[in-house]
Amino acid sequence: MFWRSLSILAIVPLGLATPLAPRWEDVRVKHSWKTVPQNWECEGSAPEGTTIDLRIALKPHREEALVEALYEVSDPAHPKYGAHLSKAEVAALVAPHPDTHELVHSWLAHHGIPSSSVSTTHGGDWLTVSNVPVSQADALLGASYQVYRHAETDDTLLRTVGYSLPAALHDHVAVVAPTTYFGGPRALRKTLHPSPNAKLLPDGDALIRAEIAALEAIHGPGSAASVPSSCKSTVTPACLRALYNTTSYTPAATSKNVLGIAGYLEQYASHSDLTTFLNKFRSDAKSAAFTVTTVNGGLDDQSNPGDEANLDIQYAESISYPTPNIYYSTGGSPPFIADENTPTNTNEPYLDWLDFLFEQSTIPQTISTSYGDDEQSVPADYAQSVCSLFAKLGAQGVTVLFSSGDSGVGDGCTSNDGSNKSMFMPSFPATCPYVTSVGGTTGVNPEKAASLSSGGFSNYFARPSYQDSAVSSFLTSIGTEYSGLYNASGRGFPDIAAQAENFQVVISGSVTSVDGTSCASPTAAAVISLLNDYLLSQGKPTLGFLNPLLYSTGAAGLNDITSGSNPGCNTKGFTAVKGWDPVTGLGTPDFGKLQAIVG
Known part of the structure; x- marks a missing residue:
């Protein structure tokens, strides 16, 4: 069902054996x-x-082997669904x-x-x-x-x-x-910025929790009506847990299940800020802690907390608690200054982190990353090779989520191939077909698309068959609008969405408010981590690569977002509609419904 090749960068199959004495000068x-x-x-x-x-x-000698195996274990309709591969089995497929x-x-x-x-x-x-x-x-x-x-x-x-x-x-x-x-302007572009108009809650969200309790008494937990209107301007863990229906679930497989956060650009997650955050916004979890794993010279400077790192860990932890969280602090970002002590310059953070991860005996079942580049700034062969590494993670049962970006359909909006062609600007790795890309929403009752939410179509990767029906329906609905500005045969993104504006975050002891799909990815990842916890507690395999599930039976467990748009490139951008759209994907998660579907 999902077995055809996804890459439009077809690699020539290996033919006859290469001569024993190659002409290296050719x-x-x-x-x-x-x-x-x-x-x-x-x-x-x-x-x-x-x-x-x-x-x-x-x-690889057998180019399609990994992708075929990935879809076999990821397609709910396949008899091998959930039979994730070992590290050795994956290595054999890509040999x-x-x-x-x-x-x-x-x-x-x-x-x-x-x-x-x-x-x-x-x-x-x-x-x-x-x-x-x-x-x-x-x-x-x-x-x-x-x-x-x-x-x-x-x-x-x-x-x-x-x-x-x-x-x-x-x-x-x-x-x-x-x-x-x-890479992008800073090699890896973080998708987060302060939200200037949000109301702050320096004393915590006791009022919001009280409102939620009162509404749940009337409408019942899990009802959209149980989310107070104040959550549209001030987002807290209580808002998200009510909105995405996780409040009544208590993780039971915390000895097995782990949630990972990938960090770059000298972004450090503060332990003391997490404690302050939880005391203010989820006091029953105030004892929670996370572990830091440093990769490729990454540091853990507790005196220099980062807004991105704190956002990621504070919301991942507060929604998934008491699930263990790991923050990966990966070095290797600019600037490059050669000297006697550091003569080597690699600066390939994705590869450094993935190299490290594949050497570990265990890998978190769910991983969120809030960084990306304009797709066209990444060489196509590099993008394909890194994307294949994410496929290896999926085949081993790891769910990988990436923020879709904060530029709507794009900024810059000019091709870099010498033609200076006007075009929408997709983001990588969000366009990789083997990751789940998370766009942004805002507001409650109803949620709508956040205008910052990046989405569109890849120029590097063909549309995967798991989203053929959903994407084709959207393209039919818009006709010739924006014709020539995007690749209609490309992989559509995002796949899903979550709240992305007015998040309360503690940085250096003070509460501030931030926007970005950096908010959305760890939020969605925490919900998925709870699903993995539930499956493990029932003795079942974890979800692994999500997209074939999401675009089939899983769609019924998502809240469809049908209003809002993602302007950019001097256009109004795409519009959220019924079904999939390149603004909010298939919609936002409802844990209770998804639990019933996967259980």
């Missing part, structure tokens, strides 16, 4: 930008002695062609790279080549690594605007990184 361009990516300026060569760690993604390792190692040796510098990761389908001098990387890849500075943020990166590989390797190597991935 090179062909793997990827290049026509111009230096927007807002980046070349600062010149890297300092003497600079080295770089290269990651090489190897193409390269038998000739690949020997061929790639021969190429590296030809350029003087010792075998001791090469290690395998992700079960053998990725290689890491450590401490490669920049001059040697240039020769290896036909590249010209330079230091680039961002004109607005002053961030610096070591990158090349193009690279090549020997023709003999193109059927074996998917991508080499870091090369041409410049």
Whole structure:
């Protein structure tokens, strides 16, 4: 049902065995930008002695095997639904062609790279080549690594605007990184900003809780009418628990179930701020705590709490309590400053975090990430390779959620392929078909689309068959509107939505209010984590990759959002309608209904 390929970047199947003596000088361009990516300026060569760690993604021998297995275990109609794969089983599915390792190692040796510098990761389908001098990387890849500075943020990166590989390797190597991935203005763009007009509740939400209790006495828990109107201007955990019908559920599988939050950009989650937040907004959970796991030089600076990190952990914890929460603090973001102590520049946070995660014996069943880039700023081969790593997580039973973004149908709105074509601007990784993308809503009774909610259609990934019917219906409804500004055959996003405005957050001991789909992703993830808790408590497998469920039987467990739009690119954007739409997806979660569906 869901087994056809999702990628429009079709990879040429491996054919006959490569000759034993390849012509390494016969090179062909793997990827290049026509111009230096927007807002980046070349600062010149890297300092003497600079080295770089290269990651090489190897193409699988059986290209469709992972995707087919992913859909088998994720499609509620398939007999293998819920039979998630082990790490070893996934590794076998993505194993390269038998000739690949020997061929790639021969190429590296030809350029003087010792075998001791090469290690395998992700079960053998990725290689890491450590401490490669920049001059040697240039020769290896036909590249010209330079230091680039961002004109607005002053961030610096070591990158090349193009690279090549020997023709003999193109059927074996998917991508080499870091090369041409410049990323967004800060490499990973956080989707959060303060909400200036929200009412603050410095003394907690006792009044809101009292209102909810009174309304539930009249209408019953789980009723939309049990959410007070004050929640449309002041969002607290009590509002969300009432709105998404989780109030009456108490987690019972806390020895097994874990909720993970991925953090970047030196964003640190404060333990003391969480305690203050819970005392104000969920006093029965005031003893809750989270663990911090540092990745790739990430830090845990408790003196410097981040708004993004605090938002994520405070709402994930307050909705999922007492489920254990892990905050991953991943280093590797700009700026790049080479010196004797840190001569290596990689700055590939997604890959650093995923490398770490796949090496762990256990992985959280639900993971939320509130970061992303404009899709066009990410090289297509890089996007495809990272997206495949999320597919590996899904096949192992992990639910991965990403914020859809805060730019409506886009800002900037001009292609970077040299044509300067006007276009809507999709976000990555939200456009990856193997993650669940979360858009934003606002208000109560009824909820409507938040105007900031990014949504649209991918230019890199084809529309997956699990959403064929839903997306086709939407496209039929809008006819030729915005024709030419989006890819009508692309993967539609977001998949679902949650509240995204006026969230009360404690930062450095004080309450502030924030907006963004960064609010929506951890909220939705916490609800999904409760569903995973319920399944584990019943001795059942976790949900894993959600989308095939959501677009079939799971749709009945979502609150359809039918008003609001996501303006951008000098247009009014798309409009929320009955059924799926590229503003709020299929709608917002109702835990009680979803519990009945998955149970």
